[in-house]
Amino acid sequence: MRVAVVGLGWAGRSIWLPRLREHAAYDVVALVDPDAAARAELAAALDGQAPVGLFDDPDALRRAEVDLAVVAVPNHLHSFVAARLLNVGVPVFLEKPVCLSTAEADTLAAAELAGGAMLLAGSASRFRADTRALYDLAGLLGEIRHVDVSWVRARGVPDAGGWFTQRSLAGGGALVDLGWHLLDAVAPFVGTDGFVQAVGTVSSDFVANAAWGAAWRHEDAAQSRAGGDVEDTVRAFLVAGSGVSVSLRASWASHQALDATVIRVEGSAGTAELRCTFGFSPNRHPASTLTWTKDGVDSAVDVVTEPIGAEYRRQLDELPALLADAGQRGRAVAQARSTIAAIERVYDSARPRNHAIPAARVAF
Known part of the structure; x- marks a missing residue:
C-alpha cells in the first residue's frame, strides 16, 4: 500500500513514520509538511533508502499515486486537511481528535461521500x-x-x-x-x-x-x-x-x-x-x-x-482489511460526531471558566 505521511511533527515522526517504514504492507512514497527544514531532516534520515516525494502541501497528492494518507497535522487542521484529501478521492487515516466540532464532522461526512474515499480514524x-x-x-x-x-x-x-x-x-x-x-x-x-x-x-x-x-x-x-x-x-x-x-x-x-x-x-x-x-x-x-x-x-x-x-503497530496490521470493507464507510465519522458532541457538552457545562470549542479554519 503506497502511503503518504501528512504532518511531520511528533506524532508523524515518532509514531507513524517508523512503523510504516518497517511494516511489510506499506511503502512510504510521500512526506508532506509546510516546514522545509522538517522535510529535509527526514529526507536525510531516509538516506536514499527509498524514493520519497517531498511536498509542502497535501494538494500535491493524487489518488493515482497514493493509496492512503496518514494525517497527523496539528489538531485545528485535522478535519480541514482530511476533507481536502477525501474530496479528491484519497483515503485517509486520521489521528485523533478527528474533528473539533460537530460541524467539522459534517464536513468530513460530505467529503467522504463526494470523493468516494474512506475515512478511518486513529483508535489506539x-x-x-x-x-x-x-x-x-x-x-x-x-x-x-x-x-x-x-x-x-x-x-x-x-x-x-x-x-x-x-x-x-x-x-x-x-x-x-x-x-x-x-x-x-x-x-x-x-x-x-x-x-x-x-x-x-x-x-x-x-x-x-x-x-x-x-x-x-x-x-x-x-x-x-x-x-x-x-x-x-x-x-x-x-x-x-x-x-x-x-x-x-x-x-x-x-x-x-x-x-x-x-x-x-x-x-x-x-x-x-x-x-x-x-x-x-x-x-x-x-x-x-x-x-x-x-x-x-x-x-x-x-x-x-x-x-x-x-x-499502533496493530492498527497498521488491520488497516488494509478495514479499507477493503465497504461496510466501514461512514463509521469513523459517526463515532467522531458522537465523541465531539459529548466533548462540546462537557465544555459548555464548564463555563464561564471555559469557552466553547472554536471551529478554526487555518490554511495548511
Missing part, C-alpha cells in the same frame, strides 16, 4: 491487548450499567506553551487529548446512541508551570515555555442513550507518582477493572492487571503486557 486504545481482554470479559458482566474511566499523568503537559496548549490550535486541553482516547475506549460498552447528557468541570493548575511538562516527549521540556488557555484536568459525568453512565477523568498532570489508566465496568452480573497506562510515557505501571469481581470474589484474569506502542 481499542487496539491494545489489555483493553481487548476487557471487552471479551464484558460478556460475563450481564447488562452494563456504569463505566469509570480515567487517565491521569503524574507529569505530562504536552508541548507547554506551544500549539498543544492553545485553544485556537488544539481545540481544547486534556479532554480533547486524553479524553478522546477514553471516550473511544468506552464506546463498545455504551452502545451506538451517543451521549444524551454530559456535565463536567475543568481546571488548569499545572499548565502555567513548565516543570510539569512531558519530558518524555521533549528532552528540554523543563526549559520550554509554560502557559496556555486550555485545561490540564477535566472531570465529567455522561449518560448514553442506552442508559449507561460514564464517569471520566483526564489529567495531563497530578500529584500522583505514576501515570495510570483505569477502566472499571459495572454490570448486573459482575464488575471488571483494568489497570494499565495508556500512551508513551515511561513513568508508568510496569504491568497491566485485569480483575473480575462477582459475588464478593475477586478473580485475576490473564492479560498481556505489551511493549509500549504495540497498539
Whole structure:
C-alpha cells in the first residue's frame, strides 16, 4: 500500500513514520509538511533508502499515486486537511481528535461521500491487548450499567506553551487529548446512541508551570515555555442513550507518582477493572492487571503486557482489511460526531471558566 505521511511533527515522526517504514504492507512514497527544514531532516534520515516525494502541501497528492494518507497535522487542521484529501478521492487515516466540532464532522461526512474515499480514524486504545481482554470479559458482566474511566499523568503537559496548549490550535486541553482516547475506549460498552447528557468541570493548575511538562516527549521540556488557555484536568459525568453512565477523568498532570489508566465496568452480573497506562510515557505501571469481581470474589484474569506502542503497530496490521470493507464507510465519522458532541457538552457545562470549542479554519 503506497502511503503518504501528512504532518511531520511528533506524532508523524515518532509514531507513524517508523512503523510504516518497517511494516511489510506499506511503502512510504510521500512526506508532506509546510516546514522545509522538517522535510529535509527526514529526507536525510531516509538516506536514499527509498524514493520519497517531498511536498509542502497535501494538494500535491493524487489518488493515482497514493493509496492512503496518514494525517497527523496539528489538531485545528485535522478535519480541514482530511476533507481536502477525501474530496479528491484519497483515503485517509486520521489521528485523533478527528474533528473539533460537530460541524467539522459534517464536513468530513460530505467529503467522504463526494470523493468516494474512506475515512478511518486513529483508535489506539481499542487496539491494545489489555483493553481487548476487557471487552471479551464484558460478556460475563450481564447488562452494563456504569463505566469509570480515567487517565491521569503524574507529569505530562504536552508541548507547554506551544500549539498543544492553545485553544485556537488544539481545540481544547486534556479532554480533547486524553479524553478522546477514553471516550473511544468506552464506546463498545455504551452502545451506538451517543451521549444524551454530559456535565463536567475543568481546571488548569499545572499548565502555567513548565516543570510539569512531558519530558518524555521533549528532552528540554523543563526549559520550554509554560502557559496556555486550555485545561490540564477535566472531570465529567455522561449518560448514553442506552442508559449507561460514564464517569471520566483526564489529567495531563497530578500529584500522583505514576501515570495510570483505569477502566472499571459495572454490570448486573459482575464488575471488571483494568489497570494499565495508556500512551508513551515511561513513568508508568510496569504491568497491566485485569480483575473480575462477582459475588464478593475477586478473580485475576490473564492479560498481556505489551511493549509500549504495540497498539499502533496493530492498527497498521488491520488497516488494509478495514479499507477493503465497504461496510466501514461512514463509521469513523459517526463515532467522531458522537465523541465531539459529548466533548462540546462537557465544555459548555464548564463555563464561564471555559469557552466553547472554536471551529478554526487555518490554511495548511
